[in-house]
Amino acid sequence: MADRANFVVVRESGGYELHLSRFGALGIDLDLLAGPTEALAMVRGLGVDDWWLDDVLCQGAALIDLGRRILLLFAWEGPSAGLRHRPATLELLRQAWAGWDVRWAYDGNADLRTHLGLDPELVRVRGRETWAGKVLGPDDEELALPEPLAAVVTVGSEGCFVVANDADPPIREGLGLLDRLAGAPEHGVCRVAVDAGVHVDPLRRRVGWWTLGATAEAYDMPKRWPGWTVDFWQDRWEEHVRVAAGRFRPPPVDREQALAEVRAAAERGWWEAISSSA
Numbered sequence: 001m002a003d004r005a006n007f008v009v010v011r012e013s014g015g016y017e018l019h020l021s022r023f024g025a026l027g028i029d030l031d032l033l034a035g036p037t038e039a040l041a042m043v044r045g046l047g048v049d050d051w052w053l054d055d056v057l058c059q060g061a062a063l064i065d066l067g068r069r070i071l072l073l074f075a076w077e078g079p080s081a082g083l084r085h086r087p088a089t090l091e092l093l094r095q096a097w098a099g100w101d102v103r104w105a106y107d108g109n110a111d112l113r114t115h116l117g118l119d120p121e122l123v124r125v126r127g128r129e130t131w132a133g134k135v136l137g138p139d140d141e142e143l144a145l146p147e148p149l150a151a152v153v154t155v156g157s158e159g160c161f162v163v164a165n166d167a168d169p170p171i172r173e174g175l176g177l178l179d180r181l182a183g184a185p186e187h188g189v190c191r192v193a194v195d196a197g198v199h200v201d202p203l204r205r206r207v208g209w210w211t212l213g214a215t216a217e218a219y220d221m222p223k224r225w226p227g228w229t230v231d232f233w234q235d236r237w238e239e240h241v242r243v244a245a246g247r248f249r250p251p252p253v254d255r256e257q258a259l260a261e262v263r264a265a266a267e268r269g270w271w272e273a274i275s276s277s278a
Helices: 028-032 036-044 086-096 109-115 176-181 218-224 237-243 255-268 270-277
Strands: 005-010 016-021 060-065 070-075 101-104 150-155 159-164 196-201 206-211 229-232
Touching (some): 005 109, 028 060, 028 070, 028 255, 036 060, 060 109, 086 101, 086 255, 150 176, 196 237, 218 229
Parallel strands (some): 005 060, 150 196
Antiparallel strands (some): 005 016, 150 159
């Protein structure tokens, strides 16, 4: 299976080069920890390609804007897409790219095209079905992993559910999400390091959501919740903790340990590093 990624280098003149890696998405954040000089050499070593990956195929991307000194990236997998290691990874990236503005592309490759002044519709896959992840019970083996592919959904001050986040994030389901969760197994309190979340307040007709990855049409979610107020918290999962009335309590993160694990991952490879620390 390919882990496709686009890379864009914006020259100081304003022009840009588009590059493609068929296996570069996994570990893209770790590769960028090498800093601007090494990252540019790696990207330009791929050769120029004119294929903009769409919302379904693009699993990671990075844009290096030399004139404005902006690094724009996202990844579906890797330390930056996990709750335990995301702050450490971004901290190390900002150290490696000192003087640069390091940003996350929550709308995936569409954000890169928007940055370039290009139409994001080129990478959209409109009209496809929403692929809903299964609802996970409290004893599901996925939740025993250090960083499961899962999203927490809290409803009002009482409901707490966990949904597999290996398909579309639950926010894309709109009001159908509430129908799907009716009668689903409750968790009481979610204490796992999930990578996305949704809080639904039926009384106020308000929904808030966050993600550590990228979500196609991330800024268009109000269209999926007509008549509701939709708050996009980006990666600020603390907002979910604040409004969830104790239903979402992720495990605390040891900053120094997380930094050490990300450094180890950069040296040895991501999956080997997290396996040895689990």
